[in-house]
Amino acid sequence: MNPEIDLKRHCPICQGSRGVLLRTFHFSLSEGHPLDRDQRVVSCKRCGFGFSDTEVSQEQYNRYYQILSKYSDDTTSTGGGNQDWDAERLKETATQIFEWERNPEVKILDVGCANGGLLLALKNLGYHNLYGVDPSDACVKQAIKNSGVKVEQGSLNNALKKEFYNGIILSHVIEHVKELRESMRLLYESLQSDGWIYIEVPEASRYGDYLSAPFQDFNVEHINHFSLESLANLIGATGFQEKKRGSKTIFAAKGIAYPACWMIAVKHEKGGEIKEDSDLKDQLIRYCDLSEKILLKIKIQIQEILKKNNRIIVWGTGQLTMKLLEETSLTSENIKAFVDKNPINQGKRIYGISVLSPDQIRDFPEPILIGSLINHDSILNDIQAMNLSNLVYKMI
Numbered sequence: 544m545n546p547e548i549d550l551k552r553h554c555p556i557c558q559g560s561r562g563v564l565l566r567t568f569h570f571s572l573s574e575g576h577p578l579d580r581d582q583r584v585v586s587c588k589r590c591g592f593g594f595s596d597t598e599v600s601q602e603q604y605n606r607y608y609q610i611l612s613k614y615s616d617d618t619t620s621t622g623g624g625n626q627d628w629d630a631e632r633l634k635e636t637a638t639q640i641f642e643w644e645r646n647p648e649v650k651i652l653d654v655g656c657a658n659g660g661l662l663l664a665l666k667n668l669g670y671h672n673l674y675g676v677d678p679s680d681a682c683v684k685q686a687i688k689n690s691g692v693k694v695e696q697g698s699l700n701n702a703l704k705k706e707f708y709n710g711i712i713l714s715h716v717i718e719h720v721k722e723l724r725e726s727m728r729l730l731y732e733s734l735q736s737d738g739w740i741y742i743e744v745p746e747a748s749r750y751g752d753y754l755s756a757p758f759q760d761f762n763v764e765h766i767n768h769f770s771l772e773s774l775a776n777l778i779g780a781t782g783f784q785e786k787k788r789g790s791k792t793i794f795a796a797k798g799i800a801y802p803a804c805w806m807i808a809v810k811h812e813k814g815g816e817i818k819e820d821s822d823l824k825d826q827l828i829r830y831c832d833l834s835e836k837i838l839l840k841i842k843i844q845i846q847e848i849l850k851k852n853n854r855i856i857v858w859g860t861g862q863l864t865m866k867l868l869e870e871t872s873l874t875s876e877n878i879k880a881f882v883d884k885n886p887i888n889q890g891k892r893i894y895g896i897s898v899l900s901p902d903q904i905r906d907f908p909e910p911i912l913i914g915s916l917i918n919h920d921s922i923l924n925d926i927q928a929m930n931l932s933n934l935v936y937k938m939i
């Protein structure tokens with residue numbers, strides 16, 4: 544039975560103050576990391592919305608996305624359209640927007656545009672008043688290079704202009720936003736009177752159907768977990784009226800299918816009423832149960848690995864690795880080094896252990912544990928391309 548608790552962060556949709564505790568996490572974050580290493584994921588008692596009960600401020604999140612954005616690395620992240628499966632996704636999103644808005648003259652802002660892949664796809668459809676904004680300087684540079692569109696550094700709070708845009712896109716953005724209602728209010732004010740928004744988010748009510756790594760979506764970045772109903776609640780509560788909605792399947796990495804949902808809404812005078820979405824709570828509980836079973840298998844497997852090896856190398860410092868040190872018998876004494884291909888993670892320290900580049904471990908004899916299920920194949924390719932002779936362990 545999941546206990547009821549008082550919330551530190553009131554429900555970002557209905558402002559309810561009581562929640563059902565889904566799971567508590569401790570994340571192994573690198574030293575100096577600005578986010579909260581302890582997190583409770585809850586379901587709102589009143590409206591059923593899923594979210595992290597975190598006390599980290601919006602400013603801290605803004606700072607994190609400014610300095611530690613993993614999205615600027617083209618080889619490991621999505622949003623730039625540099626991999627064919629990611630380009631295909633962005634083309635589909637642009638087409639959905641085109642089906643709604645056929646006027647190429649309209650002013651469209653892509654908030655959290657990452658490396659500008661969606662802006663490029665929109666430009667290719669004929670839109671020529673495009674704007675982008677992203678908190679990361681590295682992403683801004685990449686986005687300008689990739690799309691040729693006007694992109695500025697900033698977050699939702701400081702990049703908006705009063706009644707300026709005809710359309711605003713938030714694709715895989717608001718699951719990261721702490722102050723949801725405040726952000727929606729800013730968007731509302733930045734739109735012209737007949738303006739629209741396109742919102743796309745991971746569809747949390749289907750997490751359990753696309754489970755590739757345990758608790759993958761409960762992490763330091765994804766702090767809001769939507770269903771279409773909870774998205775409709777947010778839209779209605781912040782002065783928008785829903786016009787179109789749908790579910791889709793995208794890819795989180797090559798071959799890793801991932802559930803998403805989207806909604807198009809317009810500015811509207813009257814607010815909608817908030818309806819309880821108890822199905823989302825049930826689906827999140829199911830996702831937890833399924834994740835727990837996979838995690839148990841990984842725990843047993845790591846015990847076996849540690850019986851044979853005193854020390855191992857852990858390749859990958861992503862969401863799963865952040866949980867392994869807390870959830871399994873793996874300790875800092877067992878880890879010779881972490882390895883990460885993304886330069887933004889290299890040189891950091893996790894529990895005193897350095898994060899090295901692949902080249903730096905060439906002469907290390909210890910076995911390698913691939914610390915990601917989502918990016919397992921690409922990490923394995925990198926290991927093979929380097930002709931490393933280390934024993935390699937795959938989880939489960």
Ligand SMILES: [Zn+2]
Nearest residue numbers: 554557587590
């Ligand atoms: Zn609520």
